[in-house]
Amino acid sequence: xxxxxxxxxxxxxxxxxMFIDTHTHVFxxxxxxxxxxxxxxxxxxxPVGNGFAEDLLKHLNDAKLDKAVVLTAATAPAQVIPANNxxxxxxxxxxxxxxxxxxxPEFDRMEAELDRLERNGIKGLKFHPDxxxxxxxxxxxxxxxxxxxxxxxxxxxxxxALPPEQNPSCPRKLAALRKAFPKPxxxxxxxxxxxxxxxxIEHLAATDxxxxxxxxxxxxxxxxxxxxxxxxxxxxxLFGSDYPLFDAGTEIDALKKRLALSNGDLETLxxxxxxxxxx
Numbered sequence: 001x002x003x004x005x006x007x008x009x010x011x012x013x014x015x016x017x018m019f020i021d022t023h024t025h026v027f028x029x030x031x032x033x034x035x036x037x038x039x040x041x042x043x044x045x046x047p048v049g050n051g052f053a054e055d056l057l058k059h060l061n062d063a064k065l066d067k068a069v070v071l072t073a074a075t076a077p078a079q080v081i082p083a084n085n086x087x088x089x090x091x092x093x094x095x096x097x098x099x100x101x102x103x104x105p106e107f108d109r110m111e112a113e114l115d116r117l118e119r120n121g122i123k124g125l126k127f128h129p130d131x132x133x134x135x136x137x138x139x140x141x142x143x144x145x146x147x148x149x150x151x152x153x154x155x156x157x158x159x160x161a162l163p164p165e166q167n168p169s170c171p172r173k174l175a176a177l178r179k180a181f182p183k184p185x186x187x188x189x190x191x192x193x194x195x196x197x198x199x200x201i202e203h204l205a206a207t208d209x210x211x212x213x214x215x216x217x218x219x220x221x222x223x224x225x226x227x228x229x230x231x232x233x234x235x236x237x238l239f240g241s242d243y244p245l246f247d248a249g250t251e252i253d254a255l256k257k258r259l260a261l262s263n264g265d266l267e268t269l270x271x272x273x274x275x276x277x278x279x
Contacts, residue, residue, distance in 0.1 A: 017267075017274065018066045018067055018271060018273075018274040018279045019064065019065045019066045019067075019270040020067045020069065020098075020238075020239070020270065020277070020279065021060065021065050021067070021068040021069065021239060021240060021241050021243070021248050022068075022155075022214075022238040022239060022273045023069060023189060023214035023240025023241060024056055024068040024069060024070050024071065024240075024241060024242070024243040024244075025051065025070065025071055025072070025242075025243065025244060026051060026053045026056050026097070027051040027052075029052055032050060032051040032052060035051060036051055036244065039245065043215075043245065045245050045246075047244040048244060048246060048247045048250075049243050049244030050244065051244045053090065053093075053094060053097070056068060056070070056097075056243055056244070057096065059243055059247055059248050059249070060096065062247075062248075063248035063249035063252055065248055065270070066096065067096045067097070067098055067279060068096065068098065068243070069098045069099075069124070069240075069273065069277070070087070070090055070097045070099045071099075071126040071155065072084075072086060072099070072102045072126060073102050073126055073128040073131055073132060073157075074102040074103070074107070075104075075128075075131050075133070076104065076132075077104045077106045079102070079104070080102055080103060080104050080113060081113070083101070083102040084101045084113065084117060084122075086099075087099035087101050087117075087122055088117075088120045088122065091121060091122065092120075098123060098124075098277055098279065099122060100123070100124035100125055100126045100152075100153070100155060101113075101125050101126070101152070102125070102126055103125055103127070103144055103148075104134075105132075105134050105141050105143070106134075110144060111147060114147060114151065114152075117152070118152075122152070123152065123277060123278070124152050124153035124154065124155055124277075125148065125152045125154050125155070127141075127154065127155070128156075128157040128169075129141075129156075129157065129168040129169040130157060130167070130169055131157070135169075135173070136156070136158075136168060136169045136170070136173035137173045137176065137177075141177075142177075142180065142181075145177065145181045145184070146181075148184060149183050149184065150183035150185075151184075152184065153184065153185045153186075153276065153277070154184045154185070154186050154187070155186075155212075156169065156174055156177075156186065156187070156188055156189060157169060157189050157190070157194070158170065158171060158174055158190060158192060158193040158194065159171070159190055159192075159194035159195050159200075160194060167196070169193075170193060170196055170199060171188070171192055171193045171196055171199040171200040171202070171203040171204050172199065172203045174186070174188055174193075174203070174209065175203040175204055175207055175209075178207050178208075178209055185276055186209045186210065187209070187210045187211070187212055187238065188200070188204060188209050188211045188212075189211075189214055189215075189240070190211075190212070190214055190216055190242075191212070191213055191228050191232070191237070192204045192209070192211045192232070194215055194216075194219075197216075197220060197224055200228070201227065201228065201231045204232075205231045205232065208236075209236075210237075210238055210272075210276070211228075211232050211236060211237055211238070212237070212240035213238070213251070213255060213269070214240030214241060214242035214251075215242045215245065215246065216228070217255065217258065222258050225258055225259065226258075229259050234265050234269060236272075237269055237272065238273045238276075239251075239252065239269045239270050252266070252270070255269065
């Protein structure tokens with residue numbers, strides 16, 4: 001059992017100020033190589049990390065971050081229990097990890113599994129329609145959200161290479177989901193929609209959905225990055241690296257330099273998740 005102690009930052013005179021990476025992934029060493037190969041093939045990105053827990057801790061240390069939200073996804077109903085067993089294991093083993101659970105709309109023991117996650121202190125759920133093979137406007141997902149209510153933070157992957165209306169996930173679908181379910185805290189990954197950033201501005205700006213900054217800086221020019229920052233505002237943007245695809249320290253440097261962030265604004269991005277997560 002690995003338990004590491006750390007000293008939280010002191011920010012704006014407030015003790016225990018957590019600098020949090022809100023979007024990371026850690027895999028069981030037995031499958032990490034296979035998962036990384038799949039990610040590299042899908043996104044054409046050479047990962048910076050090996051997906052092991054200890055490697056993520058090293059990246060957090062190098063970036064001077066306190067904690068990381070660790071996300072998992074069940075690409076089929078049969079993977080829900082193993083994925084959540086992994087999340088619970090990480091939560092009990094690594095003090096600096098905040099694992100989110102996984103749910104698939106076709107899983108047939110939803111209530112019991114949500115209860116199990118809640119009993120084990122899991123604070124959030126990760127939804128990835130594109131990899132889980134359902135649409136964000138699928139009635140089955142709406143049934144899941146009825147059960148979730150405000151029991152968990154809900155982080156959604158949004159966007160991909162297909163045009164928004166053809167894509168399983170898109171900003172318009174997430175905006176409709178938010179309107180139907182106003183209770184849970186919702187985070188839209190990748191600044192509201194990977195490769196769908198103009199649609200994210202159009203459909204999510206007027207909502208109260210949070211966005212994370214993962215997998216954005218390498219794909220947008222300075223003008224669009226600034227437009228996204230100005231649209232969502234520093235209070236609604238959560239820092240995320242998307243480790244093992246990208247390195248937290250490199251992403252922090254890119255955001256600070258390209259957005260000309262003050263130390264205070266950067267601190268806000270790094271600590272926004274702290275109050276949401278109760279850390």
